[in-house]
Amino acid sequence: MGVSTILVVLVLIWGVSAVLSGWLAARKGRSVRPWTLLGVVLGPLSLLIHVVYPARYVATGVPCPQCGKPVGARAVACHHCQYRFPAVDVLITTVPADPESLRVILNELAREYGIQYADAGRMLEKLPVAGYRHIQPTQVGEYVRRLETAGAGVSVVPSAAGPAKPS
């Protein structure tokens, strides 16, 4: 294998690393250009950096019906104009006794609230478990359906929308 072959292989590896680095950056919500450049400079090493570098949190927003500014999809009220979103409280009223179903419900709770499995267990010790959510009818429906499939008793309580009440 001649020097030129080695050179071609190296250029290929560095090139692929650069493209991969840029692609990974896009997937993680980071700027593509600097990460591609990093791939050009560091080659495969840049991919190692991707492994330890966490993805950037990208908030998904919805426009506020009153002021039109973007607010978090799970916001209960708009932080620009204090408009209150129509919201539903998904109450878990009963849970099945068998450990397998309980495990499924604990997993649902942990994911829903973004908390540890153990903390979800603590929440279930005191029923009903409340979860006040900005209304995303499809999302709530899926969540409720999954809970009910696992054998939990669920009650959905709506609350009124509108401008903030003067306090």
Ligand SMILES: [Zn+2]
């Ligand atoms: Zn607003």
